[in-house]
Amino acid sequence: MLILAIDLGDKRTGLAVGDSTTGTVMPVEVLEVPRGPALLESLQNAVRDHGPERLVIGLPLNMDGSEGERAGICRAFGEALGSLVELPVCFQDERLSSEEANRRMARSGRTHGAKKKLRDALAACVVLEDYLRG
Secondary structure, eight states: OEEEEEEOOSSOEEEEEEETTTOOEEEEEEEOOOTTHHHHHHHHHHHHHHOOSEEEEEEOOOTTSOOOHHHHHHHHHHHHHHHHHTOOEEEEEOTTHHHHHHHHHTTSOOOHHHHHHHHHHHHHHHHHHHHHHO
């Protein structure tokens, strides 16, 4: 099953795709669109382009595992997106996903700007990998 993972941010939203059959995951893109109708439209286009059967959205839990305000915002946004594109939505703990993305890029030789552009898509990869590991 093809899955689109979304790392929802305030300024940037990272996307990754993965296949639950093979376990492969790869970064797709980073959308630099503010959260709201424009982001919903961009994500609707991404769903059309990649044809996933499910969405996985990173859920920003507090370090103690509780849900705060940001998690509620992500849940509401994810449910709105799922209704719009008529796909099931799952939420996955995204704690430390950006730190893991940074660790993966640490010795990549990329410039700071290149890392910044890739970070959110790699964070979406981490979220999706965790989801697939189950």
